[in-house]
Amino acid sequence: MARKLVRVFFRDKLAVTGLFIAVLFVILACWPTAWLPANPRSTSPQMRLTPPAWTAAGTMERPLGTDQLGRDILSRVVVGTRVSLSIASLAVLISAVLGIAAGVIAGYFGGLIDSVIMRLVDVQLAFPLLLVIIALVALLGASIPILIVLLGLSGWAQYARLVRAETLAVKEREYVAASLALGNSSFGTIWRHVLPNISSTTIVIGTFELARVLLVESSISFLGLGVQPPTPSWGSMIADGRNYIYQGWWVSTIPGIAIVLAVMSFNFIGDGLRDVLDPKSR
Amino acid sequence: MSFWARRIGELVIVLFGISLASFLMLHLTGDPAIAILGPDYTEEALVRLRQDLGLDRPLVVQYLDFLGGALRGDFGDSTRYRQPALDLFLERVPATVELTIASLLVSIVFGVTMGVLAAVFRNTGLDTVARATALIGQAIPGFFLGIVAIIIFGAQLKWLPTGGRGTIQHLILPAIALGTYYAAITARFVRGSMLEVLHSDYVRTARAKGLRRATVIIRHSLRNALIGVVTLIGLQLGNLLGGAVVIETVFSWPGVGRLAVQAIYARDFPLVQVIIMIAALIFVVVNLITDLSYRLLDPRIRVGGDA
Numbered sequence: 001m002a003r004k005l006v007r008v009f010f011r012d013k014l015a016v017t018g019l020f021i022a023v024l025f026v027i028l029a030c031w032p033t034a035w036l037p038a039n040p041r042s043t044s045p046q047m048r049l050t051p052p053a054w055t056a057a058g059t060m061e062r063p064l065g066t067d068q069l070g071r072d073i074l075s076r077v078v079v080g081t082r083v084s085l086s087i088a089s090l091a092v093l094i095s096a097v098l099g100i101a102a103g104v105i106a107g108y109f110g111g112l113i114d115s116v117i118m119r120l121v122d123v124q125l126a127f128p129l130l131l132v133i134i135a136l137v138a139l140l141g142a143s144i145p146i147l148i149v150l151l152g153l154s155g156w157a158q159y160a161r162l163v164r165a166e167t168l169a170v171k172e173r174e175y176v177a178a179s180l181a182l183g184n185s186s187f188g189t190i191w192r193h194v195l196p197n198i199s200s201t202t203i204v205i206g207t208f209e210l211a212r213v214l215l216v217e218s219s220i221s222f223l224g225l226g227v228q229p230p231t232p233s234w235g236s237m238i239a240d241g242r243n244y245i246y247q248g249w250w251v252s253t254i255p256g257i258a259i260v261l262a263v264m265s266f267n268f269i270g271d272g273l274r275d276v277l278d279p280k281s282r
Numbered sequence: 283m284s285f286w287a288r289r290i291g292e293l294v295i296v297l298f299g300i301s302l303a304s305f306l307m308l309h310l311t312g313d314p315a316i317a318i319l320g321p322d323y324t325e326e327a328l329v330r331l332r333q334d335l336g337l338d339r340p341l342v343v344q345y346l347d348f349l350g351g352a353l354r355g356d357f358g359d360s361t362r363y364r365q366p367a368l369d370l371f372l373e374r375v376p377a378t379v380e381l382t383i384a385s386l387l388v389s390i391v392f393g394v395t396m397g398v399l400a401a402v403f404r405n406t407g408l409d410t411v412a413r414a415t416a417l418i419g420q421a422i423p424g425f426f427l428g429i430v431a432i433i434i435f436g437a438q439l440k441w442l443p444t445g446g447r448g449t450i451q452h453l454i455l456p457a458i459a460l461g462t463y464y465a466a467i468t469a470r471f472v473r474g475s476m477l478e479v480l481h482s483d484y485v486r487t488a489r490a491k492g493l494r495r496a497t498v499i500i501r502h503s504l505r506n507a508l509i510g511v512v513t514l515i516g517l518q519l520g521n522l523l524g525g526a527v528v529i530e531t532v533f534s535w536p537g538v539g540r541l542a543v544q545a546i547y548a549r550d551f552p553l554v555q556v557i558i559m560i561a562a563l564i565f566v567v568v569n570l571i572t573d574l575s576y577r578l579l580d581p582r583i584r585v586g587g588d589a
Contacts, residue, residue, distance in 0.1 A: 014417075119292065119296055120299070122292070122296045122299070122566070123299035123303055126296065126300055126562040126563075126565040126566050126569075127303070127562045127565075128521070128523045128524040128527070128558060128561040128562070128565075129524060130528070131523065131524070131527055131542055131561065134543070135546050135551070135554045135558065136307065138547075138549065139308075139551070218426075219423060219425060219527075219528050223528065223531065225546070238426055238429060241429070245436075245437045246437050249433045252426070252430075252433070253430065256422075256423070256429070259423055259426065260421045260423075260426070261421075263421040263423075264418065264420075264421035267417070267421060
């Protein structure tokens with residue numbers, strides 16, 4: 001069964017492309033940075049705004065060019081990958097734990113607790129997420145841990161809504177009734193029978209959430225309220241290049257392409273997984 | 283009727299939750315007085331400001347005061363401009379509405395056209411191009427698309443202005459930057475529902491009656507496929523401020539989003555609070571209207587239950 005699903009997934013060209021790009025990004029993020037052409041933080045005024053190597057004025061020493069302070073863009077994009085991917089995955093982990101707990105409780109027990117949780121979801125989803133996060137970052141101080149927690153806290157509602165719907169369906173199955181009839185507690189039944197059966201849904205949501213959080217984090221860092229210099233991040237690198245669109249188009253464009261590729265790869269994997277795990281949605 | 287009674291009841295509860303959350307967001311995460319004064323404040327100035335702002339009263343009293351004011355349309359004063367925050371907000375609304383309508387047009391025109399063409403010419407080169415464009419459009423952050431557009435059409439070709447508001451030319455680039463994501467979502471959605479409708483029995487019947495292919499596509503398929511787009515439009519309108527925050531900053535567009543970002547930079551938290559709260563109110567009301575129009579457009583749908 002599982003092997004068949006893997007085969008279906010690998011027949012999907014987009015999903016395989018997405019997986020390939022995502023694995024590449026993860027390797028880039030985890031690999032020791034000794035191979036990089038330069039220290040991502042070291043500036044060199046005489047090399048400022050060097051264009052990428054494939055242009056006439058470029059040099060192989062700085063394959064993707066340099067920014068307005070002469071910092072190597074390739075090195076900064078690679079370290080930015082590490083920063084952005086860590087923030088996104090930790091944040092998604094937090095929202096997954098919170099959202100799955102809330103969604104399963106709402107769906108399984110129903111009644112008042114369900115109404116309360118779902119109204120909280122409505123309230124959370126009504127707020128303009130980006131604005132709330134940058135306001136809170138401005139209040140609490142911009143730091144990576146605060147960013148992770150805020151992004152994590154903001155994503156639970158989407159999770160809770162979808163997990164609740166799935167739990168409602170699973171709850172009606174015979175094995176849940178059987179488990180309860182055998183004298184297992186509600187929580188034991190949830191742990192052993194409900195959670196394993198909604199796990200595929202949660203993985204699909206998680207993949208799309210990774211893509212979404214990457215976009216939100218890059219927007220916040222672009223506005224200067226996320227990852228703070230000298231730590232490089234894709235969003236703040238794009239902001240750096242904003243003032244140099246005439247002299248150096250590559251300063252903004254290259255980190256932007258990295259974001260697009262990363263987001264696209266997670267979306268492709270999510271689409272592929274959803275098709276495999278839920279053939280109805282095809 | 284009971285559906286509407288419950289829907290309105292939920293709305294009231296959610297509105298209450300929104301007011302409480304916007305209030306607590308500011309009062310539990312830190313002292314608004316310190317936020318206004320900045321890190322170098324004297325104890326004396328702090329005590330005076332807290333008295334001025336009424337922050338020395340119990341939290342419950344402060345909240346009831348805030349709620350009472352909000353119900354009368356009084357959301358307090360901006361600490362930076364020394365003016366009612368609501369007035370500052372309303373001043374910027376036309377610019378944001380203009381931008382939103384333009385981006386909505388972008389997303390509907392491009393999204394529906396691409397979706398319909400992709401479905402009608404399924405599995406052809408046209409379909410592949412449309413789907414690839416939609417997949418990329420969904421992954422590009424609006425602010426990055428905006429900067430690329432500025433580089434190409436502003437800096438290199440010099441066809442369009444790169445910032446500010448005024449003529450219709452000023453509107454083109456920001457509207458595309460803001461609308462592309464939704465155009466991509468709309469295209470994927472329309473393609474999916476068109477394919478479903480094109481294989482339905484009534485479309486087959488219409489074709490069997492000998493109607494022209496174009497008639498069948500437009501009169502019988504498109505109308506049904508578009509019902510779901512209403513939800514997407516509602517979603518986009520409800521989220522208008524979310525996207526506008528960054529795009530307005532990129533294009534120096536004098537709207538609510540830019541006002542919000544400037545207020546955050548200036549630590550003008552009463553103003554920020556109003557903007558966040560009104561954005562949430564708009565979202566909830568637009569959602570309700572979307573539900574309503576959905577039911578009116580498609581009598582088959584019963585939005586009842588717990589959905």
